[in-house]
Amino acid sequence: LIPVELGSFDVIIGMDWLAKYHAVIICAEKIVRIPFGDEILIVRANITATKDEDKSMGKRLEDLLVVQKFPEVFPEDLPGIPPTRQVEFRIDLIPGAAPVSRAPYRLEPSKMKELAEQL
Numbered sequence: 001l002i003p004v005e006l007g008s009f010d011v012i013i014g015m016d017w018l019a020k021y022h023a024v025i026i027c028a029e030k031i032v033r034i035p036f037g038d039e040i041l042i043v044r045a046n047i048t049a050t051k052d053e054d055k056s057m058g059k060r061l062e063d064l065l066v067v068q069k070f071p072e073v074f075p076e077d078l079p080g081i082p083p084t085r086q087v088e089f090r091i092d093l094i095p096g097a098a099p100v101s102r103a104p105y106r107l108e109p110s111k112m113k114e115l116a117e118q119l
Contacts, residue, residue: 013032018025024033030045067074107115 013023017023018032022035025031026033032043034041034043
């Protein structure tokens with residue numbers, strides 16, 4: 001699990017939930033229609049105001065511990081973009097050859113059946 005800051009949002013609805021309840025997302029109108037018994041619930045998008053303070057404000061590169069430990073890796077002024085270099089590695093392909101077709105790993109029979117149905 002990866003914790004994320006939701007900001008002013010109360011919940012994030014996943015695709016599984018939307019599919020289970022036959023919700024319809026209408027991007028142009030910024031609404032979600034959800035069938036509910038004999039009615040259709042309409043959820044409108046909240047237009048959030050931008051935060052007054054930018055999170056990056058007040059944080060400096062010098063404050064990071066890794067930058068303090070390795071100052072030679074993080075110079076004060078960057079000299080510019082790196083120069084154009086020759087390609088040192090390439091894979092020669094045989095014209096007309098198809099990629100090798102094989103399973104990347106073994107699957108349980110039930111999962112293999114599901115994969116075959118989806119493909």
